[in-house]
Amino acid sequence: MTTSTTETTPVIALPGRTAALLTGLGAAATAGSALMPWTWTSEYPGDLTFYGSPAGLQWLALTAGLVTLVLLLATQGVPGLRWAAPRRSSNAVLLAAAGAVAVGWFSVISIATDLGGLAHLEPGGWVLAAGSLLALAGSLGLPLDRRTAVPLRILDRRLFLLVPIAPVVWFATHAVPEDKPVAPVLTALAGGLAIATGGVLLVQLGHAANSWLRLGTVNRPLPAPRALPSWVEVALIVVAFAIGLFAITFGIDTEYGELFTGYLLLAASVVASLGRSGLLPRLRALTVKYQTVTTGAAFAAAASFPFTQTSDQYTSVATNILIFATVALGLNIVVGLAGLLDLGYVAFLGVGAYSAALVSGSPASPIHVQFPFWGAVLTGAVVSMVFGVVIGAPTLRLRGDYLAIVTLGFGEIFRITMLNLNGTTGPKITNGSNGIPRIPDLEILGWNLGKPTTIFGFELGRFSNYYLLMLLVTAVVVLVFARVGNSRIGRAWVAIREDETAAEAMGINGFRLKLLAFALGACLAGLAGTVQAHVSYTVTPDQYTFAEALPPNSAFLLAAVILGGMGTISGPLAGATLLFLIPKKLEFLADYQLLAFGIALIVLMRVRPEGLIPNRRRQLEFHEADADIPAQATGDTVALSKAGA
Amino acid sequence: MTTTDAPAPTPAPAPAPAETLLDVSGVTMRFGGLTAVNNVSLTVGRGEIIGLIGPNGAGKTTFFNCLTGLYVPTEGTVTYQGTVLPPKPHLVTQAGIARTFQNIRLFANMTVLENVQVGRHSRMHQGLLSAVLRGPGYRRSEQESRDRAMELLEFTGLAGKAEHLARNLPYGEQRKLEIARALASDPGLLLLDEPTAGMNPQETRAAEELVFAIRDRGVSVLVIEHDMRFIFNLCDRTAVLVQGQKIVEGDRETVQNDERVITAYLGAPLEGTAPVTETDQ
Numbered sequence: 001m002t003t004s005t006t007e008t009t010p011v012i013a014l015p016g017r018t019a020a021l022l023t024g025l026g027a028a029a030t031a032g033s034a035l036m037p038w039t040w041t042s043e044y045p046g047d048l049t050f051y052g053s054p055a056g057l058q059w060l061a062l063t064a065g066l067v068t069l070v071l072l073l074a075t076q077g078v079p080g081l082r083w084a085a086p087r088r089s090s091n092a093v094l095l096a097a098a099g100a101v102a103v104g105w106f107s108v109i110s111i112a113t114d115l116g117g118l119a120h121l122e123p124g125g126w127v128l129a130a131g132s133l134l135a136l137a138g139s140l141g142l143p144l145d146r147r148t149a150v151p152l153r154i155l156d157r158r159l160f161l162l163v164p165i166a167p168v169v170w171f172a173t174h175a176v177p178e179d180k181p182v183a184p185v186l187t188a189l190a191g192g193l194a195i196a197t198g199g200v201l202l203v204q205l206g207h208a209a210n211s212w213l214r215l216g217t218v219n220r221p222l223p224a225p226r227a228l229p230s231w232v233e234v235a236l237i238v239v240a241f242a243i244g245l246f247a248i249t250f251g252i253d254t255e256y257g258e259l260f261t262g263y264l265l266l267a268a269s270v271v272a273s274l275g276r277s278g279l280l281p282r283l284r285a286l287t288v289k290y291q292t293v294t295t296g297a298a299f300a301a302a303a304s305f306p307f308t309q310t311s312d313q314y315t316s317v318a319t320n321i322l323i324f325a326t327v328a329l330g331l332n333i334v335v336g337l338a339g340l341l342d343l344g345y346v347a348f349l350g351v352g353a354y355s356a357a358l359v360s361g362s363p364a365s366p367i368h369v370q371f372p373f374w375g376a377v378l379t380g381a382v383v384s385m386v387f388g389v390v391i392g393a394p395t396l397r398l399r400g401d402y403l404a405i406v407t408l409g410f411g412e413i414f415r416i417t418m419l420n421l422n423g424t425t426g427p428k429i430t431n432g433s434n435g436i437p438r439i440p441d442l443e444i445l446g447w448n449l450g451k452p453t454t455i456f457g458f459e460l461g462r463f464s465n466y467y468l469l470m471l472l473v474t475a476v477v478v479l480v481f482a483r484v485g486n487s488r489i490g491r492a493w494v495a496i497r498e499d500e501t502a503a504e505a506m507g508i509n510g511f512r513l514k515l516l517a518f519a520l521g522a523c524l525a526g527l528a529g530t531v532q533a534h535v536s537y538t539v540t541p542d543q544y545t546f547a548e549a550l551p552p553n554s555a556f557l558l559a560a561v562i563l564g565g566m567g568t569i570s571g572p573l574a575g576a577t578l579l580f581l582i583p584k585k586l587e588f589l590a591d592y593q594l595l596a597f598g599i600a601l602i603v604l605m606r607v608r609p610e611g612l613i614p615n616r617r618r619q620l621e622f623h624e625a626d627a628d629i630p631a632q633a634t635g636d637t638v639a640l641s642k643a644g645a
Numbered sequence: 646m647t648t649t650d651a652p653a654p655t656p657a658p659a660p661a662p663a664e665t666l667l668d669v670s671g672v673t674m675r676f677g678g679l680t681a682v683n684n685v686s687l688t689v690g691r692g693e694i695i696g697l698i699g700p701n702g703a704g705k706t707t708f709f710n711c712l713t714g715l716y717v718p719t720e721g722t723v724t725y726q727g728t729v730l731p732p733k734p735h736l737v738t739q740a741g742i743a744r745t746f747q748n749i750r751l752f753a754n755m756t757v758l759e760n761v762q763v764g765r766h767s768r769m770h771q772g773l774l775s776a777v778l779r780g781p782g783y784r785r786s787e788q789e790s791r792d793r794a795m796e797l798l799e800f801t802g803l804a805g806k807a808e809h810l811a812r813n814l815p816y817g818e819q820r821k822l823e824i825a826r827a828l829a830s831d832p833g834l835l836l837l838d839e840p841t842a843g844m845n846p847q848e849t850r851a852a853e854e855l856v857f858a859i860r861d862r863g864v865s866v867l868v869i870e871h872d873m874r875f876i877f878n879l880c881d882r883t884a885v886l887v888q889g890q891k892i893v894e895g896d897r898e899t900v901q902n903d904e905r906v907i908t909a910y911l912g913a914p915l916e917g918t919a920p921v922t923e924t925d926q
Contacts (some may be wrong), residue, residue: 489773499750500749507738507767
């Protein structure tokens with residue numbers, strides 16, 4: 001995997017400045033196509049039929065084209081734009097152009113298949129398809145950072161046996177009459193084989209493309225940034241977060257699955273290309289330099305989200321994302337720091353929610369009390385913590401796989417117990433599967449969160465109020481995570497994760513600290529649970545399962561932590577946001593949702609095992625063989641600099 | 646590095662019988678029918694360096710594990726400064742005995758500095774709440790832990806690599822880091838389990854210097870080793886463990902000239918040469 005031998009050559013040799021010209025032309029055409037109609041009926045969602053008035057996917061194509069164009073000009077050294085590509089790497093342009101192709105061709109294909117035929121494409125659609133492809137072809141002619149040789153990897157030859165077998169099974173499926181008992185088995189087999197064959201061919205194609213393109217992961221050293229006055233640097237951070245808020249708001253507000261898919265494609269390519277161009281690493285260096293400003297800007301951006309909304313349609317989504325993300329962050333203490341694999345974590349969210357529901361004054365609660373908000377929060381957090389200790393005390397004597405299985409069991413025990421405390425199979429406390437409905441809205445210091453509030457002339461609906469409250473809870477959890485993670489206790493947790501025997505020999509009471517991690521994690525999940533009970537009006541046992549198609553559940557929580565990056569703060573927040581939005585927005589995947597999710601997880605873990613936003617340490621751990629990463633670490637920052645070597 | 650590569654000095658003359666720090670009496674460890682350690686007694690005085698040698702499988706590491714609470718001895722007692730040691734590793738460390746491991750067990754994905762700071766764990770008392778609130782007491786303790794860890798890194802010559810990941814250190818430095826980490830708990834007695842395994846002669850000599858420097862800090866050392874030259878250069882007394890039993894204890898001459906030791910190592914007495922075995926070079 002070492003990338004010791006690299007070169008800067010084009011993949012397709014083109015004379016003179018043709019490559020840059022073609023790329024520019026293609027990018028401009030892609031952006032320009034957004035001003036033309038793509039289709040001539042308003043049946044396609046977003047209504048892409050106007051001249052000069054971009055809508056929906058057209059905005060994405062416009063962005064993709066402009067990003068490609070700006071990066072191209074920046075790498076060509078056009079004055080005034082050079083900040084966009086400090087590394088001057090044409091690979092960034094290629095990545096952006098690839099994003100333009102992804103967005104453009106996805107749009108065109110989606111229009112053609114949704115409306116039934118290429119005839120539904122207006123010239124704008126053709127310009128888009130041709131322009132983005134031209135940009136990609138042109139960018140392959142730019143001087144790219146490449147490896148000198150990448151041997152072609154061929155998959156195990158036995159896998160290719162699938163290619164003849166799959167069609168045989170397919171025909172057999174059709175040959176067998178449908179009433180035969182083997183028919184459904186064959187159908188399932190044929191489907192599975194089709195997916196497997198497709199996967200094998202795709203991976204092999206990927207290897208072939210990799211061997212042809214030979215794109216290196218060489219990161220050119222990032223030149224030291226021009227010294228700027230500190231107020232400018234702070235302003236840059238604020239601008240970056242404003243753009244971030246805009247981008248995330250756009251994603252949450254997407255109204256139909258096609259737009260969200262396009263959004264994901266664009267976001268991935270823009271992040272990848274700006275990362276390669278050096279702009280994002282520079283920004284990251286700034287955020288490390290001004291940590292307080294960054295945290296403040298992040299929370300300010302998050303807090304201003306409800307003010308960008310005109311209805312409660314998407315603030316309810318955002319509130320649920322925050323709940324999910326906060327719980328994921330709590331789980332990150334248990335999994336990411338202390339290294340305890342907990343597969344029943346959602347039960348603690350449930351304990352918090354049930355506790356809050358019972359003392360909420362709901363008419364369905366057998367305890368006819370209504371605690372004030374602080375009392376409910378305290379109850380939820382403390383009861384959850386007690387459950388954490390009670391469950392942890394016997395289970396934490398186990399290690400590794402055994403702990404995972406036992407926590408999985410406890411998670412299910414919680415749900416089943418809640419089902420059975422229904423008055424017939426147990427004492428009447430939770431109403432069994434009906435749950436505790438009609439939980440009244442919270443009232444904090446006379447502020448009823450259920451009623452619309454007006455702040456600065458903006459009217460905030462019920463979910464906006466809860467969103468802001470939940471953001472406060474998230475802030476508390478972030479604070480606890482950041483501070484405890486970097487303290488004597490946090491170091492002891494990481495030590496236990498790394499080597500429990502050695503940690504004990506260093507004077508660490510392993511059992512007690514693991515119990516502490518478990519209890520703290522449970523407490524934070526319980527905290528989120530108290531708000532969740534009020535947000536969703538009703539708590540039922542089936543909200544707290546191990547796995548289902550919609551978050552939050554234990555499997556998705558764990559996936560959010562691992563997908564985002566273990567041991568970091570922003571990782572689980574980003575992972576949870578994605579894992580919440582994708583199933584929510586891509587309802588057209590319907591029955592294949594879990595399958596797609598599974599495949600996406602496998603691909604991600606293969607390509608980026610350290611998660612989307614990795615802990616720098618874990619990145620070093622997984623990519624030790626890639627010589628460039630330490631170089632990047634020295635070039636970019638700070639936190640783990642090798643300056644002392 | 647604080648130590649030099651100058652030839653090893655001869656060991657300081659054994660100090661007058663000092664106050665007893667560690668008193669092991671009649672420790673026996675049985676695993677089912679196997680007696681790994683059989684009725685071993687040993688004392689370590691303050692400021693002493695004691696060696697423990699023996700062929701592979703003699704029960705040296707098992708004996709160590711009995712001392713550090715990893716195993717509970719079947720019979721016998723271990724007292725440290727007059728109190729019987731509790732059978733829990735973290736309580737033993739709390740009491741003042743620190744150890745290193747035969748196969749290096751660093752916290753590989755933590756930085757060098759953090760590794761040493763983890764060693765300070767039992768000497769700090771800041772809990773969860775103070776970590777969240779970050780009062781002045783917390784900051785003072787955190788600063789003190791950092792200073793102390795840096796001081797130990799200076800002592801072992803690793804200060805320049807404080808921010809490296811422990812896993813990225815070369816082998817010899819990982820051994821040093823293990824010692825620095827153990828010293829961070831302010832032990833009265835340091836147990837070293839084969840500190841020079843896999844080292845070249847220069848590194849071994851540097852390790853010798855380091856052990857002497859540790860003794861000069863007022864820490865007694867009990868060391869398991871295969872490298873005889875290292876042991877005899879270093880130790881005030883050496884005990885020989887064969888098949889779980891202590892067969893002899895004494896200074897260099899006593900041990901070197903003991904027939905049973907020679908038999909245990911070589912199978913038959915050998916005349917004229919000193920029984921120097923360097924199994925790891």
